[in-house]
Amino acid sequence: MHLKSHPKKITMKKLIIPIVLFSGSFMMAQEEKQEKILGDFDGNGTKEYVDAKVTDCSDECDGKCETTIYFSDKTIKSFTIAPAKGGAVYNLGDLNGDGKDDIGFYPNWCTSCWHPFYVYTLSKTGWKPLVPSIATHCNQWEADQFPIRKDPKKKGNVIITTSKWENEDIKVISKSVKVN
Numbered sequence: 001m002h003l004k005s006h007p008k009k010i011t012m013k014k015l016i017i018p019i020v021l022f023s024g025s026f027m028m029a030q031e032e033k034q035e036k037i038l039g040d041f042d043g044n045g046t047k048e049y050v051d052a053k054v055t056d057c058s059d060e061c062d063g064k065c066e067t068t069i070y071f072s073d074k075t076i077k078s079f080t081i082a083p084a085k086g087g088a089v090y091n092l093g094d095l096n097g098d099g100k101d102d103i104g105f106y107p108n109w110c111t112s113c114w115h116p117f118y119v120y121t122l123s124k125t126g127w128k129p130l131v132p133s134i135a136t137h138c139n140q141w142e143a144d145q146f147p148i149r150k151d152p153k154k155k156g157n158v159i160i161t162t163s164k165w166e167n168e169d170i171k172v173i174s175k176s177v178k179v180n
Helices: 007-032 138-142
Strands: 037-039 048-055 066-071 079-081 087-093 102-107 114-123 126-129 134-137 148-150 157-166 169-178
Touching (some): 037 087, 048 087, 066 102, 138 157, 138 169
Parallel strands (some): 134 157
Antiparallel strands (some): 037 048, 048 066, 102 114, 114 126, 114 134, 148 157, 157 169
């Protein structure tokens, strides 16, 4: 029996594996990079961009792990959230009726599926929490249950959707809360 070697097939396998691995890495890197978010965060009628930058944080979350939220309009004060290894910034619209878009921030971290969701509003003295941080779990995000939205039935209220450990299971619950 004569066996023929097929160097082209081996070469193709060697070529296909790195391409698949590279394209998978490229897609994951694309998912991590968030576009800058546009909004009227100071209520002056002009839209500005908001972005986030992480400092002093290793891949294992060693260091200060601070994320600064900053704006294209430098007159709007930046603010820092820690611990946070970067994260996702959201324009939540005007949740409290003050004429300014509010900001949501979902921090990245190295451990656990539990992460707080922060909601901030701009006051005369700077950024402050609109509501206490909202406990969320990966299950909530995978089920597409966003942590906060305006309550369409009650003016001045928001609906907060949070994750809770109860009876050996993760429950997602929603409730209406007054914000102004």
